[in-house]
Amino acid sequence: MSADVSVKDPAARAARLRRVAWYQQPRVKRLGAMLALGVVLTMMVGEQGNTRDIFYSLETSFTGVNLWVCVGLAVAIWAVREFAGASVSKAAGSAVAAGRALPVDRVRTLLRTQPKLKWALVVAGLLLALFAPYNLTGYWQTVLVDQVATYALLAIGLNVVIGWAGLLDLGFVAFFAVGAYSAAFWTGALPVDPPVVLNNFLVIPVAVLTCLIAGVLLGAPTLRLRGDYLAIVTLGFHEIVYIVAKNADGFTGGSAGARQIPKFSAFGYEWGLERMPYWYLLVTVIVVLIIVFVRLEHSRVGRAWTAIREDEVAAAANGVDTVRFKLMAFAIGASTSGIAGVVYASKVGYFNPENFVILNSILVLAYVIFGGMGSIPGVLIGAAILVWLPEVLRDYVDPSDRYMYLGALLVVMMIYRPQGVWPSRRRQRELKMAEEGLGDADAMSEPVGGKV
Template sequence: MSATTVSGKGNNRKGAPSAARLRRVAWYDQPRWRRLTAMVVTAVVVANVTGEQGVRGDLFAALEANFTGTAIWLWLAVFVGIWAVREFLHAPAARLTATVKEQVTGPTGKVSGAFRADRRLRWAGLGALLVFLVVLPLMVQTYWQQVLVDQIGIYILLAIGLNVVIGWAGMLDLGFIAFFAIGAYSAAYWTGALPAKPPFELNNFLVIPLAVVTCLIAGVLLGAPTLRLRGDYLAIVTLGFHEIVYLMARNWTEFTGGTRGTSPDRVDNFSIDLGFLSYEWGLDPVPYYWLQLGFAVVIVFLFLRLEHSRVGRSWTAIREDEVAAAATGVDTVRFKLLAFAIGASTSGVAGVIYASKQGFINSEMFIVLLSVLVLSYVIFGGMGSIPGVMAGAALLVWLPEQLRDVVDPADRYMYLGAVLVVMMIYRPQGLLPSRRRQRELRLAEQGTVEGNGLGSGAGTGSTGGEKA
C-alpha cells in the first residue's frame, strides 16, 4: 500500500514539470507581443494602401516603391511608438494618476458628490452644454456649418437609432441606411418631388410622423422574418434588406426616378406658416442645425428614459443571453421587433431633414458603405452608450474633414480604418462606454465570466478552475 502511494507521489513529481510546460505560454502568444504584431501588420497595410498606386504592366512597381521608400518606416515608427507608449508607459501613468487622485480626493469628491446629490447642479451642467451646442455654429466658418448639418448631425441621429439595435438589443444590422433612404424618399414623395405624385402634398413637419411610421413598419417587416436568426446570419439578412431597398430606388424609375432622383423637381424646405408667424428654411445651414439639435435633444431624452425602463432592461437581457431571457419570461419576439422598429424611427427623422436640406436625392446617396460607417461610429463611440455613440460619430466625421488639406480624399477612409484598428486593440469598449459594457469587458479579461463582453457569446458565469 505504501509502495503504491510512494510510486504515485513519484509520478506526480514527474508529471508536475510536464503540466507546467503545458501551462506555459510562448512569448509570441503573450498579449503584448500579439498586439505588437497587429500594430506592425496595420502599419504595413496602411503604408501600402496610402502609398504609390500600381501601374498597368508592372504589378510589383507599387510594392517596390512602398517597401523601399521612407513612408513605410514612418508608419512603422508611428504604430510601434503607439505600442511602446501604451505597453510600457501606461502602468506608470496609471500609478501617477491614481496618486494624484488620492491627493485630490477631498475636493473632487465633494464636487462629484454635490453633483450626484443635487439635481439642480446636474441640470445646470446640461444646460450649459446645451447653450454651447446652440451657439456652436455661430463660432465656426460656413464650411464647418455645412459639415455640422450635412454630416455630423445626420450621422449622430443615425448612430442613436443603430445603438438601439446593436448596443442595447445586441442584433448586428448591416443595412441600417435602408431606413434612412425610406425616410428621405418619404419626404420627397409627400412633397411632390418624385415622378409619382401623392394624393395631397404635405409640409415637411407633417411628413416627419409619416416617415417615422413608414420606417417603423419597415423595421417590423425586416424583423419579423429574422427573429430566429442571430449573429452573422442576421447581419447577412439585414444587408440583403438594404440591397432590396437600394435596387428598388434605383430601378423603379416610375416611382423614385432612379439615378435621376428628384430632378428636375426639388424637395421642399421646412417652413412654418401660422398666420402671425411665417418662416422658411433656406440655404443657410444654421437654422437646419438648430432644427437637428432640437430633434436630437428630444430623441436622446426619450431614449434615455427608454433605456432604464422595462423595455430597455429586456433588450439588455436579450443581448446578454437570449435563451436565458426567454426562459425567465422575456417576450423576445416582441422586444426584438420593438428594437428594429424604434431604432429605425430615428432614421425617418434624419431622412426627412437630409432630403429637405439637400433638395435633391437619388439612389446613389444610400449605398451600403454608409451603413458600414454608421456601424463603425457606434462601435468606436461605445455600444450601448448614447453619449459614446454621439461622440464617436462626431469625432470620426470631423477627423476626415479636418485632414482634407493634407490627405488624399481616396485615402481618408484608410486613415479612418487605422484609427479603428488601434481603438479595437487597446480600447474595445469604445470611446465613452456604458458602465455595464465596461464592467463586462473587465470581468472577461479577468476570467471571472465567460464571453467577450461584446454582447455575443455570453454564457453562464464561472470562476477560475470551475471552467469546463
C-alpha cells in the first residue's frame, strides 16, 4: 500500500522523472564516444580493400590485433581522464577545480594578474621564434615556412570570421587562392599580361584589396544566412574559385598552374631559395596583424562582432548595424588570406589549383577550433601543433593514414576540452553556461529556443 501511495505522490513522481538512467550519465556517454572512436580508427588504419573480396578490409581489420590496440587505447584515455584527472589536477595545484581546468588555464590566469611577466614571455617567445629555427634541419625549416607560418596566418584571418563574428566559413582557402593568383598575375607569371608588372611587395596591397572585394561579394548575398546555410554558401564559393582556376586555361593557366613567380626583392636584395628570409617576413606580418587585431577585438567593432555572434537578433534590436559589421568580418578575414597567398606564391615559385582544395579549408577550420576560437594565441598554438603532428608521423605512419590520427585527436579534444587548447575567456564562459542550461555554446547556430 505504501508503495502505491509513493508512486501516486506528485513529489515522488517528479523525482522519478528527474532520475537519469545509467546509460544517460555523461561519463557513460563519453565512454561510448571513445569506444566508437576506437572502432572507427581500427577501420581507418586497417588493410585496404580489394576488388576480389569486398569484405576483405573489414575481416582483416576486426580479426587482428589492431582492434584491441585501438579500443584499448581509447578506453585507457577515457579511464585516465575520468578517474585520474581530478587527482592529477589536485596534485598539480589547488587552483584547479575538480580536474576541469588544465595547466594552460593557470598560466592564463597568472598572465592576467602579472602584466610584466606577460610582456617578458611575449618578448622571449618572439626571440625564440626568430632565432630557434636556425637549429632546425632544412626539411623542418621548409615545414616551418611553407606550412606552419602560412597556416598560422590563415588561422588568424579565419578567427576573425568564426571566432569573433560567429560566421561559419568552409571556403576560406578560396581567398588564399585569390591572393596567390593575384601575385602570379601582377608579376607576369600567368598567360595574361598585366597592365603593369609589380614588385611582390607592391602586390600585397593589391591582393589585399582584391580579397577585400571578394569578401564583400561573398558576404553581401549571405547576410541573412547563418549556421549550416552560411557554411553551404561559403563551400560553394570555394568550389567556384577552384573550378574557375582549373578551367580558365587562358587566364589562370588551368591545371598547369602558375610558373616562375618572381621572388620578393627590395633595395637590391632578393629573397632567393633561402627559407629564413621568408620566415622573418611571415613573422613580421603575423606580429603586425596580431597587434592590429588585438586592438580591433577590444574596439567598438570587436564588441559589435561579439554581440552578433552571441545573438544577432538582440544585437540588431540594440542598434548594431549587423549588415555592415558582418561584411567587415568577411572582408578583414579575406584580406589576411590575400597576404598569405602572395607570400606563399613567391616562396614556392609554382602552384596549381590543387594547392587550394577544400581539404585545406577544413584544416584551417580545425586549427582554429583546436586552438580555441576567439583566441589569437590559441589559433597559433592549434596551427603549430596540428601542422607539426602529421609531419612527425611521416616516418612511422602510411601517408594516407596520417590525417586519420589527426582526426582522432580532434575527436578526443572535442569530447574533453571543446573550448580548445587556449580558449578565450568568453568562449569558456559560454560553454560553462551551456552546460548549466543558461546559454548556447555554439555561436554559429541559432540561439537558444530556435529562431526568434
